[in-house]
Amino acid sequence: MSEHAILIRNMNKYYGSFHVLKNINLEVKRGExxxxxxxxxxxxxxxxxxxxxxxEHQSGDIxxxxxxxxENVDHIDEIRREAGxxxxxxNLFPHMTILENCTLAPILVRKIDRVEAEKTxxxxxxxxxxxxxxNKYPGELSGGQQQRxxxxxxxxxxxxxxxxxxxTSALDPEMISEVLDVMVGLAEDGMTMVCVTHEMGFARQVAxxxxxxxxxxxxxxxxxxxxxENPQNDRTKTFLSQVLGH
Amino acid sequence: MSISNSVSHDGxxxxxxxxxxxxxxxxxxxxxxxxxxxxxxxxxxxxxxxxAFVNAVFGAGKRxxxxxxxxxxxxxxxxxWRIVLFGLYPFEEQWRSGVACLIMVIVAVLSCVxxxxxAKRLTVLWLSGFGIFYVLMRGGFLGLTPVFEQxxxxxxxxxxxxxxxxxxxxxxxxxxxxxxxxxxxWISRTMGLIIDTIRSLPLLTIMFTxxxxxxxxxxxxxxxxxxxxxxxxxxxFFACYQAEIIRGGIQALPxxxxxxxxxxxxxYWHRVGYIVLPQAFRNALPPxxxxxxxxxxxxxxxxxxxxxxxxxxxxxxxxNAEWSFAHVEVYFFVALIFFVFVFSLSxxxxxxxxRLGVGRR
Amino acid sequence: xxxxxxxxHVRDTSFQAGxxxxxxxxxxxxxVTGKSNLEAQGLTSGFDFLERSxxxxxxxxxxxxxxxxxxxxxxxxxxxxxxxxxxxxxSFATFIGVAVGVMRTSGNGMAELIGTxxxxxxxxxxxxxxxxxxxxxxxxxxxxxDAEPILGAFAFTGRGIYxxxxxxxxxxxxxxxxxxxxxxxxxxxxxxxxxxxxxxxAVRRKxxxxxxxxxxIVVIATIWWGRLPETAFFSIPEHRGLNYREGIRxxxxxxxxxxxxxxxxxxxxxxxxxxxxxxxxxxxGEAGHALGLSRWQIFTRIRLPLxxxxxxPTLINQxxxxxxxxxxxxxxxxxxxxxxxxxxxxxxxxxxxxxxILMGGFLVINYSIAWVLNRxxxxxxxKGTQLRI
Numbered sequence: 001m002s003e004h005a006i007l008i009r010n011m012n013k014y015y016g017s018f019h020v021l022k023n024i025n026l027e028v029k030r031g032e033x034x035x036x037x038x039x040x041x042x043x044x045x046x047x048x049x050x051x052x053x054x055x056e057h058q059s060g061d062i063x064x065x066x067x068x069x070x071e072n073v074d075h076i077d078e079i080r081r082e083a084g085x086x087x088x089x090x091n092l093f094p095h096m097t098i099l100e101n102c103t104l105a106p107i108l109v110r111k112i113d114r115v116e117a118e119k120t121x122x123x124x125x126x127x128x129x130x131x132x133x134x135n136k137y138p139g140e141l142s143g144g145q146q147q148r149x150x151x152x153x154x155x156x157x158x159x160x161x162x163x164x165x166x167x168t169s170a171l172d173p174e175m176i177s178e179v180l181d182v183m184v185g186l187a188e189d190g191m192t193m194v195c196v197t198h199e200m201g202f203a204r205q206v207a208x209x210x211x212x213x214x215x216x217x218x219x220x221x222x223x224x225x226x227x228x229e230n231p232q233n234d235r236t237k238t239f240l241s242q243v244l245g246h
Numbered sequence: 247m248s249i250s251n252s253v254s255h256d257g258x259x260x261x262x263x264x265x266x267x268x269x270x271x272x273x274x275x276x277x278x279x280x281x282x283x284x285x286x287x288x289x290x291x292x293x294x295x296x297x298a299f300v301n302a303v304f305g306a307g308k309r310x311x312x313x314x315x316x317x318x319x320x321x322x323x324x325x326x327w328r329i330v331l332f333g334l335y336p337f338e339e340q341w342r343s344g345v346a347c348l349i350m351v352i353v354a355v356l357s358c359v360x361x362x363x364x365a366k367r368l369t370v371l372w373l374s375g376f377g378i379f380y381v382l383m384r385g386g387f388l389g390l391t392p393v394f395e396q397x398x399x400x401x402x403x404x405x406x407x408x409x410x411x412x413x414x415x416x417x418x419x420x421x422x423x424x425x426x427x428x429x430x431x432w433i434s435r436t437m438g439l440i441i442d443t444i445r446s447l448p449l450l451t452i453m454f455t456x457x458x459x460x461x462x463x464x465x466x467x468x469x470x471x472x473x474x475x476x477x478x479x480x481x482x483f484f485a486c487y488q489a490e491i492i493r494g495g496i497q498a499l500p501x502x503x504x505x506x507x508x509x510x511x512x513x514y515w516h517r518v519g520y521i522v523l524p525q526a527f528r529n530a531l532p533p534x535x536x537x538x539x540x541x542x543x544x545x546x547x548x549x550x551x552x553x554x555x556x557x558x559x560x561x562x563x564x565x566n567a568e569w570s571f572a573h574v575e576v577y578f579f580v581a582l583i584f585f586v587f588v589f590s591l592s593x594x595x596x597x598x599x600x601r602l603g604v605g606r607r
Numbered sequence: 608x609x610x611x612x613x614x615x616h617v618r619d620t621s622f623q624a625g626x627x628x629x630x631x632x633x634x635x636x637x638x639v640t641g642k643s644n645l646e647a648q649g650l651t652s653g654f655d656f657l658e659r660s661x662x663x664x665x666x667x668x669x670x671x672x673x674x675x676x677x678x679x680x681x682x683x684x685x686x687x688x689x690x691x692x693x694x695x696x697x698s699f700a701t702f703i704g705v706a707v708g709v710m711r712t713s714g715n716g717m718a719e720l721i722g723t724x725x726x727x728x729x730x731x732x733x734x735x736x737x738x739x740x741x742x743x744x745x746x747x748x749x750x751x752x753d754a755e756p757i758l759g760a761f762a763f764t765g766r767g768i769y770x771x772x773x774x775x776x777x778x779x780x781x782x783x784x785x786x787x788x789x790x791x792x793x794x795x796x797x798x799x800x801x802x803x804x805x806x807x808x809a810v811r812r813k814x815x816x817x818x819x820x821x822x823x824i825v826v827i828a829t830i831w832w833g834r835l836p837e838t839a840f841f842s843i844p845e846h847r848g849l850n851y852r853e854g855i856r857x858x859x860x861x862x863x864x865x866x867x868x869x870x871x872x873x874x875x876x877x878x879x880x881x882x883x884x885x886x887x888x889x890x891x892g893e894a895g896h897a898l899g900l901s902r903w904q905i906f907t908r909i910r911l912p913l914x915x916x917x918x919x920p921t922l923i924n925q926x927x928x929x930x931x932x933x934x935x936x937x938x939x940x941x942x943x944x945x946x947x948x949x950x951x952x953x954x955x956x957x958x959x960x961x962x963x964i965l966m967g968g969f970l971v972i973n974y975s976i977a978w979v980l981n982r983x984x985x986x987x988x989x990k991g992t993q994l995r996i
Contacts, residue, residue, distance in 0.1 A: 054508060071615045109510065446970050447970070451945060451965055462644050462958055
């Protein structure tokens with residue numbers, strides 16, 4: 001069993017001729033919680049989407065839970081099963097109920113029987129504190145509720161690793177905390193998490209390490225205390241003053 | 247132009263007279279235009295009603311009265327309706343033809359009920375309805391005397407061709423659409439070329455090619471009956487148009503839907519079957535219904551290839567020496583049959599469009 | 608080994624190769640079977656038959672054609688007939704369709720009612736039924752012996768519609784059409800070509816004006832030069848005895864096709880125009896009112912131009928589709944391209960080659976229509992990305 005959840009070595013990605021990710025090196029151990037931050041256009045979303053092959057990298061290695069992310073279709077399928085993802089725009093399936101959203105993948109992909117899948121789904125829905133919405137449709141829920149359902153849906157696959165791509169950026173301010181609370185709870189239960197976010201309070205509270213990216217490169221990383229109190233790089237300092245200043 | 251709301255200056259709703267005045271006679275030009283048009287319409291209506299009802303002859307077998315009268319001769323319908331609806335189907339078995347058509351009408355009506363908007367249920371509904379249709383028409387089972395395809399005619403033949411084209415064409419359309427949207431460039435571009443080429447050709451030439459030309463290029467075992475060759479050709483044509491409609495529906499889907507399915511580990515067929523296609527069809531429902539309506543209308547072209555569909559049977563009904571003067575009345579009858587089907591389906595399509603538009607977030 | 612099969616690139620390449628390969632095998636199989644079947648029947652394949660003379664007549668032809676003309680000429684005649692029918696029908700369909708579309712959005716209750724009835728009746732009945740109806744109506748007109756001329760120059764008879772025309776050679780008629788097409792193309796080119804984008808609108812208009820002057824001169828000169836000797840300039844139908852002499856006879860087949868396709872097309876075009884009008888935000892009309900423009904001015908200068916620009920892509924599709932509808936002429940034996948090809952197949956047996964020619968001909972025409980209309984669309988469409996309409 002590999003000690004590392006994610007191992008990225010010398011990874012480069014291009015959009016056509018545009019070099020969007022430059023020589024990325026990143027290690028995430030099991031049980032670690034990483035927060036990736038940085039200005040827009042820095043490539044943080046692209047990086048996290050490369051991990052489960054929603055985007056393809058051109059050179060370098062990405063290894064997830066001991067499986068190398070290469071051209072082998074079995075490898076890609078396995079990585080997608082073990083890594084759960086939560087999107088900025090929730091991406092719930094609008095033509096299915098909440099319960100069906102959560103049970104679809106376990107039934108089809110993990111071949112779990114329907115009764116058991118529903119039981120697991122109800123447990124996770126209870127954990128994100130909306131079990132009563134199980135038979136409603138996504139369109140009938142608020143943004144914060146939908147995002148919590150999205151987290152539950154990802155958890156129903158029992159992943160080893162959770163990826164969050166700006167999970168609160170599309171939410172109205174009063175709903176952000178309910179989602180962050182769920183994520184904090186997840187962290188306290190020991191889930192390996194990689195989270196792209198602007199929520200610095202969350203980073204301070206939960207992260208084992210904060211990674212700062214700009215212009216497609218990892219500029220600086222460190223434990224929250226050192227990162228926020230004593231940033232080394234000038235770019236980091238500028239960014240932090242902009243984000244924390246108001 | 248004219249602002250149509252029925253609240254007058256003092257805020258009270260105007261009377262019906264006021265509403266009519268606003269709609270038809272609001273300005274000076276309106277008054278002139280409305281009056282002139284009204285006169286023209288009234289003149290036309292008077293003549294038509296005169297021809298169709300006042301001077302017309304109703305009831306069967308009144309040929310001599312028809313020849314003497316100035317108005318329409320509806321007796322031709324009363325005497326010859328069986329030919330129009332059933333063609334040359336044997337007289338005693340025509341009830342089977344009628345019941346079969348009724349079953350297809352019921353299938354069409356049920357397809358409009360949201361309960362059936364589910365791939366499994368629709369497939370079961372159409373396949374079983376079509377199966378019953380075929381058994382009833384063809385006979386040879388359950389003690390029914392066999393009646394072969396050469397003797398099928400009239401409305402029943404039109405309905406048969408239409409249903410067969412839809413049942414064959416819809417799955418084909420899904421396959422074409424998925425191939426067209428493939429991420430593999432050779433496949434998507436080749437498919438695009440095929441679809442665009444077939445869509446550029448007139449339906450008549452495609453039917454003609456499959457009916458007359460294909461026996462030359464097919465091995466003997468694949469030739470089959472002319473009726474089924476034409477159905478296959480028409481189904482491919484239908485599939486090309488419907489594939490573009492489905493593709494439009496898929497493109498209207500946010501990219502995040504497929505990404506979420508990928509992130510959950512779902513494979514290609516699971517993604518397409520559970521997430522992409524159900525939503526794409528909801529998006530594409532109004533144009534799909536439009537396409538089905540047009541398909542029903544264009545089925546009338548098979549008469550040119552020599553099939554005895556409802557157009558040909560109409561001409562046959564007024565084609566004998568007895569009733570040859572009354573072809574206009576028969577045309578009206580056939581037109582009415584088409585009009586009823588086509589109009590109701592397109593109204594339903596318009597209703598769906600409004601309903602789905604409102605329900606969308 | 609298994610690893611290679613699981614490799615995404617390997618899979619993708621083999622799927623693509625398999626797909627294209629299967630298609631090629633299918634096409635080759637069809638061609639081979641076709642060739643062997645034809646040879647078994649003693650027919651040669653190949654396109655040499657195009658030089659043979661046909662031996663059969665064509666009822667309507669715009670250029671000289673006799674029974675000893677070669678097959679390729681017969682195909683050209685058919686093609687010209689289709690283009691001729693298409694051009695006339697599409698033009699009429701546009702006029703009528705725009706008129707009905709305007710009626711449906713006019714705000715006048717009576718006009719809307721008539722417009723709606725027109726659209727619903729002619730859209731919901733199959734084209735072939737409408738065609739047969741008009742044809743039987745035209746055939747039941749009085750015979751030339753009994754028909755009286757209308758306005759002294761038009762005669763509606765069961766053997767055709769007689770209209771006055773010009774006495775010029777067929778060749779000069781073609782040259783005139785060619786000149787008009789050339790003039791329109793030059794005008795279009797001036798509007799859309801990149802080379803002229805830098806020039807101001809006034810300069811481009813000046814050049815277009817010159818182009819049309821040149822075209823007009825060419826047309827008039829051709830008419831003058833192409834006059835038939837010893838005939839009057841105008842040919843007006845005259846009732847002489849049992850028949851009509853002079854004038855141009857429009858056969859009932861052609862006339863029925865024109866009426867049917869024009870009306871059917873008009874019903875569809877009217878709907879498209881109506882949706883175009885509905886897509887114009889109310890604010891446009893309100894701005895016009897606020898500026899003091901009259902209803903008619905708002906309609907002709909603001910709403911109508913906008914509606915046409917909005918629906919141009921849909922209209923292009925509709926025109927291509929309508930042109931394909933001209934094949935319906937075969938139902939009443941109008942010798943369009945399709946009918947000529949099918950007669951040729953009957954007479955010569957060269958099925959595969961003729962089908963290929965048929966499909967090729969339609970593809971070329973459809974792509975040409977789409978290409979030209981897309982250039983027009985580019986010329987008139989609303990420019991820029993910041994439009995808040």
